[in-house]
Amino acid sequence: MSAGPTPLAQSPMWQALAAHHREIGSRHLRQLFADDSSRGERFAAEAAGIYLDYSKQRITDETLRLLLALAVECGLPERIEAMFRGEVINTTERRAALHVALRRPQGMALVVDGTNVVAEVHAVLDAMTRFAETVRNGDWRGHTGRRIRNIVNIGIGGSDLGPVMAYEALRHYSERALTLRFVSNVDGTDLVEATRDLDAAETLFIVCSKTFTTQETLVNAHAARDWCLSHLEDEAAVAKHFVAVSTNAEGVKQFGIAPGSMFGFWDWVGGRYSMDSAIGLSTLIAVGPEHFRALLSGFHEMDEHFRSAPLTSNLPVLMGLLALWNNNFLGAATQAVLPYEQYLKRLPAYLQQLTMESNGKHVREDGQPVGVDTSPVVWGEPGTNGQHSFYQLIHQGTRIVPCDFIGFAKALNPLGDQHDLLMANLFAQTEALAFGRTADEVKADGDSAPKLVPHRVFEGNRPTSTLLVERLTPATLGALVALYEHSVFTQGTVWGIDSFDQWGVELGKSLAKRTAAELTGGNEPALAHDSSTNALIRRYRRLRTQTET
Numbered sequence: 001m002s003a004g005p006t007p008l009a010q011s012p013m014w015q016a017l018a019a020h021h022r023e024i025g026s027r028h029l030r031q032l033f034a035d036d037s038s039r040g041e042r043f044a045a046e047a048a049g050i051y052l053d054y055s056k057q058r059i060t061d062e063t064l065r066l067l068l069a070l071a072v073e074c075g076l077p078e079r080i081e082a083m084f085r086g087e088v089i090n091t092t093e094r095r096a097a098l099h100v101a102l103r104r105p106q107g108m109a110l111v112v113d114g115t116n117v118v119a120e121v122h123a124v125l126d127a128m129t130r131f132a133e134t135v136r137n138g139d140w141r142g143h144t145g146r147r148i149r150n151i152v153n154i155g156i157g158g159s160d161l162g163p164v165m166a167y168e169a170l171r172h173y174s175e176r177a178l179t180l181r182f183v184s185n186v187d188g189t190d191l192v193e194a195t196r197d198l199d200a201a202e203t204l205f206i207v208c209s210k211t212f213t214t215q216e217t218l219v220n221a222h223a224a225r226d227w228c229l230s231h232l233e234d235e236a237a238v239a240k241h242f243v244a245v246s247t248n249a250e251g252v253k254q255f256g257i258a259p260g261s262m263f264g265f266w267d268w269v270g271g272r273y274s275m276d277s278a279i280g281l282s283t284l285i286a287v288g289p290e291h292f293r294a295l296l297s298g299f300h301e302m303d304e305h306f307r308s309a310p311l312t313s314n315l316p317v318l319m320g321l322l323a324l325w326n327n328n329f330l331g332a333a334t335q336a337v338l339p340y341e342q343y344l345k346r347l348p349a350y351l352q353q354l355t356m357e358s359n360g361k362h363v364r365e366d367g368q369p370v371g372v373d374t375s376p377v378v379w380g381e382p383g384t385n386g387q388h389s390f391y392q393l394i395h396q397g398t399r400i401v402p403c404d405f406i407g408f409a410k411a412l413n414p415l416g417d418q419h420d421l422l423m424a425n426l427f428a429q430t431e432a433l434a435f436g437r438t439a440d441e442v443k444a445d446g447d448s449a450p451k452l453v454p455h456r457v458f459e460g461n462r463p464t465s466t467l468l469v470e471r472l473t474p475a476t477l478g479a480l481v482a483l484y485e486h487s488v489f490t491q492g493t494v495w496g497i498d499s500f501d502q503w504g505v506e507l508g509k510s511l512a513k514r515t516a517a518e519l520t521g522g523n524e525p526a527l528a529h530d531s532s533t534n535a536l537i538r539r540y541r542r543l544r545t546q547t548e549t
C-alpha cells in the first residue's frame with residue numbers, strides 16, 4: 001500500500017523553516033535593521049505601479065530563501081502555469097480558474113478545449129460597453145421614457161463585494177449624475193433603504209448572480225420587481241428596468257429578463273474573482289469604458305508579472321509567502337489590511353471574501369487534512385480611523401497582528417496638507433510597530449511616573465508590509481486586486497488546497513432552508529433540532545406574533 005503524500009509539516013522545506021524559526025523567530029526588527037543598513041531598500045520589490053516594502057517583516061535572507069524553496073517544493077511555478085493554461089485546477093468542482101482570461105487584451109488568445117475564451121470575453125465586454133454607453137448617454141430610457149439616473153446592483157458575495165468595492169474605490173472617476181446603490185442582504189432593510197428615495201421610473205436594477213439560484217439575491221430581485229411594478233404599474237416595465245448578469249440563462253429567463261438583457265460569463269470565473277467579468281457592469285456604467293479597460297489593464301499587468309517574474313522579485317509570491325510565514329511560523333491568526341485611502345474603505349471586506357472563502361479550508365485537494373493552519377482571519381479599516389480604535393491592540397496587545405499598510409503618494413482630493421498628514425500617520429505607524437519604545441526610552445523622555453513606565457512601553461517587532469502607489473487609478477486598483485488574488489493563490493498552493501471552491505457555505509444554506517419553513521404558520525411544527533435551536537425557534541415564533549405592549 002502506498003504511504004500517500006508526505007504531510008506538508010513533514011516536508012523537508014517545512015522542517016527547515018521550522019528549524020530556522022527556532023533560530024531567528026524571536027530576533028527583533030531593531031536588531032535586523034541595525035545589522036543591515038540597506039535592509040529598507042533591499043527587502044522591497046515593485047510591479048505594475050505598486051512598490052512593496054517588506055523590510056519590516058520578521059525575516060532574514062535565509063527566511064526568504066527557505067520560503068521560496070518551499071514554494072518550489074510545493075510546485076508553485078507549475079501550478080501558476082497550469083492556471084494560465086486553463087487547466088482544471090479547481091478539482092473539486094472540476095473547472096479551470098481562469099479569471100486571468102478576463103483581463104487579457106483582445107489579441108492575446110487563450111484556447112481552452114478548442115475555444116478561444118479571450119474572444120468570448122471581449123464579445124461580452126463589447127456588449128456591456130454598448131449597453132453602459134446607452135445608459136450613460138441617456139439613450140436607454142425607462143418604461144415611461146425617463147432617463148436612468150439610478151443603478152441598483154442586487155447580488156451577494158462576489159456578486160456584490162467586487163462591484164461595491166470597485167464603485168467606492170473609483171468614485172473619483174465616476175459619472176456624478178448617476179446614483180449607485182448595492183443591495184445584498186436578505187434583510188429587507190437593505191432594499192428598502194436603498195430604494196426609499198429613488199424614483200422607479202429612473203431606476204435600473206442589475207441582478208448579479210453567477211448561479212441565479214442564490215436565495216438572498218432572488219428574494220431581493222423579486223422584491224425589487226414588486227417595488228418597481230407598484231410604481232410603474234405595468235409588467236412591461238421589467239424589460240426597461242431590469243438586466244441580469246449570470247451564467248444561468250434559463251434562470252434569468254424564468255425571472256422574466258429577456259436574453260438580450262443578460263450579460264453572461266463562465267463557470268471558470270469564481271464569484272470572488274468576478275469583479276472584472278460582466279459582474280463589473282455597474283462599475284463599467286459608473287466609470288465608463290475607458291476607465292474600465294484601464295482597470296482590466298492593471299489586472300493584466302500584475303497577471304503577467306506573476307506569471308513571468310522570477311520568484312525572488314515576484315510581488316504576489318512574496319506577499320503570499322510572507323503571509324504564510326506570519327501565519328504558520330510566527331503563529332499570527334489574523335491579517336489586518338489598512339488602506340490609508342478613504343476610497344478603499346470596502347477593500348478589507350472585499351479581501352475577506354477573497355482570502356477566507358478561498359483558503360479557509362481544512363483538507364487538501366486529495367481530501368487529506370492540511371495538517372497546518374490555513375487562511376488567517378482578514379479584517380481592517382481605512383486609516384486613520386483604525387488608529388483611534390483597534391491599533392491599541394496591534395501595538396501593545398499580546399497577539400501578533402501582521403498588517404498591510406496601503407498608501408498613495410498623490411491625493412485625489414487635495415485639501416491643504418491633509419494628504420501629507422495622512423501619509424505621515426501611515427509611515428509613523430509602521431515605524432512604531434516595528435521598533436516600539438523601550439523602558440529606557442520612556443524613562444529618558446522624563447515625562448512618566450515610574451509606575452506608568454510599563455504602560456508606555458511598546459515592545460515593537462510587529463510585522464508589517466507597506467504598499468506604496470503613486471495614485472489610486474483604475475489601473476492601480478486592478479493591479480492591487482490581482483496582487484491579492486495571486487497572493488491568496490500562492491498560499492493555497494503551498495497548503496495544497498483548492499482555493500476556488502467554497503463547500504463551507506453549503507451546510508448553513510441548507511439548514512436555513514429547512515428552518516425558514518418552521519418559523520411561520522399557525523401550528524408549531526415538530527422541531528427536531530438540538531435543544532438550543534428548538535428553544536430559539538419557539539421563542540422567535542412567540543415574539544414575532546406577540547402583540548406589542
Ligand SMILES: O=P(O)(O)OC[C@H]1O[C@](O)(CO)[C@@H](O)[C@@H]1O
Pocket residue numbers: 156157158159208209210211212213214217271272357502505
Ligand atoms: O453569484 P451567486 O451565484 O449568486 O453567488 C454569490 C456568492 O455565493 C457564494 O457562492 C457562496 O457564498 C459565493 O462564492 C458567491 O460569490
